[in-house]
Amino acid sequence: MFTCHRLCRYYPVRDTLFGAHKTIKALDGVSFDLHAGRTLAVVGESGCGKSTLARLVTMIEPPTAGRFSLVGDGNSKSMRKQVQIVFQDAYGSLNPRKKVGSILEEPLVINTRMQRAERRDEAIGMLTKVGLRPEHYSRYPHMFSGGQRQRIAVARALMLRPKIVVADEPVSALDISIQAQILNLLMALQDELNLAYLFISHDLSVVERICDEVLVMYLGRAVEQGEKRTIFQKPAHPYTQALLTSTPFVEPGRRAQRVLLKGEPPSPMNVPSGCAFHQRCPIVKEQCRREQPELREVAGRWVACHFAEAALRGN
Amino acid sequence: MNMAVEHVDSGAAAPPHPLVEFWQYFRQNRGAVLGLAVVMTITLVAVLAGVIAPHAPHEQYRDALLMPPVWLDGGSWRFVLGTDDIGRDILSRIIFGAQVSLSIGFLVVTLALVVGVALGLVAGFSRGALDIVIMRSMDVMLALPSLLLAIVIVAILGPSLMNAALAVVVVQLPHFVRLTRAAVITERAKDYVVASRVSGAGLHRLMFFTVLPNCVAPVIVQGTLGFSTAVLDLAALGFLGLGAQPPTPEWGTMLSNALQFIQRAWWVVTFPGLAILIVVLAFNLMGDGLRDALDPKLKR
Numbered sequence: 098m099f100t101c102h103r104l105c106r107y108y109p110v111r112d113t114l115f116g117a118h119k120t121i122k123a124l125d126g127v128s129f130d131l132h133a134g135r136t137l138a139v140v141g142e143s144g145c146g147k148s149t150l151a152r153l154v155t156m157i158e159p160p161t162a163g164r165f166s167l168v169g170d171g172n173s174k175s176m177r178k179q180v181q182i183v184f185q186d187a188y189g190s191l192n193p194r195k196k197v198g199s200i201l202e203e204p205l206v207i208n209t210r211m212q213r214a215e216r217r218d219e220a221i222g223m224l225t226k227v228g229l230r231p232e233h234y235s236r237y238p239h240m241f242s243g244g245q246r247q248r249i250a251v252a253r254a255l256m257l258r259p260k261i262v263v264a265d266e267p268v269s270a271l272d273i274s275i276q277a278q279i280l281n282l283l284m285a286l287q288d289e290l291n292l293a294y295l296f297i298s299h300d301l302s303v304v305e306r307i308c309d310e311v312l313v314m315y316l317g318r319a320v321e322q323g324e325k326r327t328i329f330q331k332p333a334h335p336y337t338q339a340l341l342t343s344t345p346f347v348e349p350g351r352r353a354q355r356v357l358l359k360g361e362p363p364s365p366m367n368v369p370s371g372c373a374f375h376q377r378c379p380i381v382k383e384q385c386r387r388e389q390p391e392l393r394e395v396a397g398r399w400v401a402c403h404f405a406e407a408a409l410r411g412n
Numbered sequence: 413m414n415m416a417v418e419h420v421d422s423g424a425a426a427p428p429h430p431l432v433e434f435w436q437y438f439r440q441n442r443g444a445v446l447g448l449a450v451v452m453t454i455t456l457v458a459v460l461a462g463v464i465a466p467h468a469p470h471e472q473y474r475d476a477l478l479m480p481p482v483w484l485d486g487g488s489w490r491f492v493l494g495t496d497d498i499g500r501d502i503l504s505r506i507i508f509g510a511q512v513s514l515s516i517g518f519l520v521v522t523l524a525l526v527v528g529v530a531l532g533l534v535a536g537f538s539r540g541a542l543d544i545v546i547m548r549s550m551d552v553m554l555a556l557p558s559l560l561l562a563i564v565i566v567a568i569l570g571p572s573l574m575n576a577a578l579a580v581v582v583v584q585l586p587h588f589v590r591l592t593r594a595a596v597i598t599e600r601a602k603d604y605v606v607a608s609r610v611s612g613a614g615l616h617r618l619m620f621f622t623v624l625p626n627c628v629a630p631v632i633v634q635g636t637l638g639f640s641t642a643v644l645d646l647a648a649l650g651f652l653g654l655g656a657q658p659p660t661p662e663w664g665t666m667l668s669n670a671l672q673f674i675q676r677a678w679w680v681v682t683f684p685g686l687a688i689l690i691v692v693l694a695f696n697l698m699g700d701g702l703r704d705a706l707d708p709k710l711k712r
Contacts, residue, residue: 155610182610190603194625204611237430253607 099131099180099261099293104163106149110366121365123149125317126163131261134287136294138308138325140301140340142362146317147297151265154295155182167260178208181254185266187246191238197224197249198234204256223252228282244275251282255290263295268303280307301344305329313337316365316373323398333395333405335378372403380404380411437705444701450694458510465504466492469661473499478677494679496670502679505661506687512662513643513691516577520642521635523581528588529631533619535589536596547593550586558583559648566654573646573662576655580645584638591634595627629706633699640695647688663688 106124111117124146131137139147152158154165156177167176184190191200201220205211211219221231227248238246247267254262264283268276284307287294298304304311305325312322313336321334332338339356358377363369369376375385384403395405402408438444457464467473473495480487481494493503535546553561565579599605600623608622649655650664658665663684670680 157606157609177610177612180610182607184603184607186603190607192604192608192622192626203608203613207612207614207617250607253611257611 098133099165099167100128101130101154101165102128102163104128104150104153104165105161106146106153106158107161119366122317122368123365124153124160127312127314127317127319128163129312129319129322131293131295133260133293134291135310136287136296136308137310137312138296138298138304139312139314140298140304141314142299144316144362144365145314146365147299147314148265149317150314151182151263151295151297154261155180155263157182178257179259180261180263181257181259182263182265183247183250183254183267185270187243187250187270188238190250191246191253193238196235196237197241200238200249201253201256204253208257219256220252223256224249226255226286227252228278242275243271244278247271247275247279248282251279251286255286258290259292261293261295263297265297266299267296269298269300276303283307301340313340316362316368318373319392319399319401320374321398321400321402322392327397331396331409333398333400333409334402335380335408336374338408339379372401380408434705438701441701441704443697444704447694447697447699447701450690451698454510454691454694455514457507458514461507461511465501465507466490467501467504469500469505469508470659471500471504473501475499478673478680480677481679493683494677496666496680497673497677502666502683505666506663506683508661509663509666509684509687510691512573512656512660513646513688516573516646517639517642520577520580520584520646521639524584524588524638525631525635527581528585529592529624529627531585532589532592533596533624536593536600537615537619537623539597543593546589550589553582554586559645562645562649563652563654566649571654571657573656573660576646576649579649580642583645584642587634587638588631591630592627595630596623599623599626630703633703633706636695636699636702640692640699643688643695644692 103126104124105122105126108121108123110119110121127146127150129137139150141147149158153160167179191197195203198217198220201223202216205216205219209216217234221234224231224233229245229248229252233241233245233249238249241249251267267283268279271279280303283294286292294307296304296308308325310323311325311328313320313328313334315336321328321332321337328337329341332341335356336358339358342355356379358379360377363373363376369386371387372378372381372385372390375381378385382404388403390401390403392399392401393405394400396409438448473491476488476491476495477499478497479491479495479499482489482492484494487494491501491503493501493506495501496505531546531550535543556564562576562579562583565582566575569575569578605618605622608618613622646655646662647664647667650662651668653665653668656662656665658669666684667681670677670684673680
């Protein structure tokens, strides 16, 4: 329904006043599809380009290269209405000087010709839909708790009846108990409105619970993508394996032998040659230092590793 | 139309209205409350000057030149604060001078605030060549001592009260521009502005409806403090003979006219000087209180 093809976003930087221009490849050729009623999770460490991806898809920034399109809708003006976003920080994402009602109505004021009373009905309807009460309409954001604010943010994202919602770490700033509430709300809304979610997270237990497909990113590139079940059961990329075994589990039976990574992710200003992961990879070979692996299909998912088959067998 | 909802709401734990909350914070600063009281009194005096002043400001009483204030030998209740060298009542001139100082101060602050906020908003949003042009020219204006710059401007335009006011506007402008630009840049990066853009808000809407209301607190404080600077600068220009021209009852002009009698009749210079001091102090105290009450970082 929504297709992204080889999206890239580069930032020019200079480290000193007269230094040479360098390019940070925050996002380097990521492709994926979103489908109505399904959730694609984007996971990876900080700095891997997850949030850049969110900014491109919501048209906050234009891509340097690549394109995305909504099937049956080539017009970018109307496309903007179809893609909305929920941010991580529920405190910064609501205008402190406006009442909840006018925060929710702003998208309608800009994009529709609705009358004041109609907008009010819409906003109050959406408030009840996200589990708040109609009297919250005339309160200010600072009167709400973090979880309630995130509900307001979700309500605002849905005011224009979008087809796609980008959720940029929507629960990682919330308490564990509130996280579950917001996730349940998101899933209930998905069922009701047939939404497609692009769910960005670094919390794999959240991802496992909510998503249908996974896209694992490392330094601006996709290293593995496919169905959640396939990847969570048998990850093929050494990086995915390391990520998955790093999730703590309460049940001793689910604890796996941890794959420990050496070092830190390299700076995106200075990406290693060949496979970007080779300096930290437990199964690195000579070829990895020279050749950059392309995404290829291995055992039912796409993976960018020269030795994915070996990694699968070893797992 | 929100009345019904609000009514239900105002029960148990409904937080106070922003204005009520503001007053609770402002009240805690006693100096600020004192400043506010003085400012309101002086404003009232200025508005009612025609009614409460015992004499007309230009009326010369030839029989009472340089008469001392009432509590000194030779003073009389006819001229409570004494008279000046040509027999004008000092109290009446100070009361009418409040009219001049407050109205010109208000004009100066309003002009500097409107123009400064507009320039700061444009600079903060454009972030390109336009930003550089605006900010560097403000830097040039800040680099010159403010009174010197004002004198230059009045020298070019010619001495009069209005030209002095204009000069003070120019001198105050950079403060408002820099303050607004800094606030705009901070606010612009926040998620609620991005969310507004995602829902399709245009530049005009982002500037005036989304970002500007969140930048007003520091600007209001600067406006109050700027008021006292304006009164002081106008008095200084008046004292130098570049502002209000005699016989306008302007405090600075009164000071400079009476300077030669400072040895013989101290009251002629003391009372206009005290008037300037009190007004400036009151506005500064009030501005400090406003800053404390409006700064979200000091809350809770």
